[in-house]
Amino acid sequence: MKQNFRKHLRPLAVLAAAALLLTGCKGVTEEEKTARENGIALLESGDYEGALDQFEALIQDADRVTDFEVDILKYRAEAEYGLKDYEAAAHTYDILSQIDKERAEYGYFAALSLAKAGDSAGAWEKLEQGRALDEDGTAPGFAEAMTAVGEAYLDSGDQERADAVYTELIQSGKAGTSVYNRLAMAEIKAGDYETALSYCETGLALSDRTAVRELKFNQAVCFEHLGQYQKALELFQAYTEEFGSDEAAEHEIAFLKTR
Numbered sequence: 001m002k003q004n005f006r007k008h009l010r011p012l013a014v015l016a017a018a019a020l021l022l023t024g025c026k027g028v029t030e031e032e033k034t035a036r037e038n039g040i041a042l043l044e045s046g047d048y049e050g051a052l053d054q055f056e057a058l059i060q061d062a063d064r065v066t067d068f069e070v071d072i073l074k075y076r077a078e079a080e081y082g083l084k085d086y087e088a089a090a091h092t093y094d095i096l097s098q099i100d101k102e103r104a105e106y107g108y109f110a111a112l113s114l115a116k117a118g119d120s121a122g123a124w125e126k127l128e129q130g131r132a133l134d135e136d137g138t139a140p141g142f143a144e145a146m147t148a149v150g151e152a153y154l155d156s157g158d159q160e161r162a163d164a165v166y167t168e169l170i171q172s173g174k175a176g177t178s179v180y181n182r183l184a185m186a187e188i189k190a191g192d193y194e195t196a197l198s199y200c201e202t203g204l205a206l207s208d209r210t211a212v213r214e215l216k217f218n219q220a221v222c223f224e225h226l227g228q229y230q231k232a233l234e235l236f237q238a239y240t241e242e243f244g245s246d247e248a249a250e251h252e253i254a255f256l257k258t259r
Contacts, residue, residue, distance in 0.1 A: 028068045032058060036068075039075060048082035055079060065099050073099075077109065086117035090126070097129075104134035108141030115148035120156050123149045143174040151182055159186060177203045177211040184218045188225070197222040213243050224252065229259040 039054030055076040059069050073096055080089035093110035097103070107130025115123035127145050134142065146169040153162035166183060169175045180203025187196035200219040204212065220235035233256040240249050 027066070032068070036072065036075075039072075039079075043075060043079055043082070046082070048079045052076060052079040052083065070096065070100050077113075081113060081116075084116075086113040087119075089113040090117070090122075093126075102133055104130040104132075104139035105141045106130070107133070108139065108145040111145040112141060112148045115145070115152040118152060118155065120149065120152035120158065120161075123152055124161075137172050137174065143169065143172075143176065146172075146174075147176065147179050150179065154182055154186060162186070176208040177206055177215055179203075180206075181211040181214045181218065184215065184222075188218060188221060193222045193225045197226070213239075216242070217249065220252065224256065229256050232256055233259075 039051045042051035077092040090110045090113035093106045097106040111123045111126035150162045150165040180199045184196040184199035203215045224232035
């Protein structure tokens with residue numbers, strides 16, 4: 001799927017000014033409702049480009065911001081995110097935060113988008129905006145944003161800030177398997193295999209299955225580096241039985257069979 005880096009048809013300033021004219025859904029035609037449903041269907045099928053075309057056509061000619069248009073902008077942000085046009089998605093969430101009532105989720109989803117774009121500083125700023133409206137971290141997007149911001153800090157080499165974000169997320173009880181996998185990878189890189197192994201085991205005990213494959217691979221890696229070759233071999237073999245063979249696992253198995 002190609003990425004869409006088109007210019008926005010309606011700039012932030014225009015929509016922000018139009019927020020004074022925010023009204024209900026009165027006046028929405030059957031044609032517009034049908035176009036919206038078509039856009040949603042395209043979005044759900046993975047045709048993000050087609051969905052974005054539908055949603056932008058619905059908002060480009062509007063002279064005021066209605067509840068219907070706010071709804072369309074939310075879907076537009078999803079389509080942009082699906083296209084991996086993360087900066088565009090963050091921009092759309094900025095628009096929503098100005099034209100709609102204050103919602104923590106807009107800050108969180110903007111933070112998630114910017115983190116995916118590699119902008120850890122911008123992502124942190126948006127994350128803080130969301131948290132200012134969500135003291136208990138219950139708004140949609142909190143865990144996803146925290147996870148992505150931590151990953152962005154790790155990718156930029158800022159282990160200290162990543163640890164702070166992940167520690168808070170773990171304390172909130174909302175850390176998923178991907179968090180523990182990234183922490184395990186960081187400890188493997190640092191050579192602390194015992195700590196990495198503890199992260200793997202904690203992550204594997206969760207009901208969340210998002211990063212189980214990665215955790216099981218890294219668990220086997222930890223045992224290998226700890227000199228427990230037979231255990232590592234058993235885990236890599238179990239890994240290939242569960243997830244299928246791949247080059248990295250087969251390489252490790254071949255090596256361990258010589259130990």
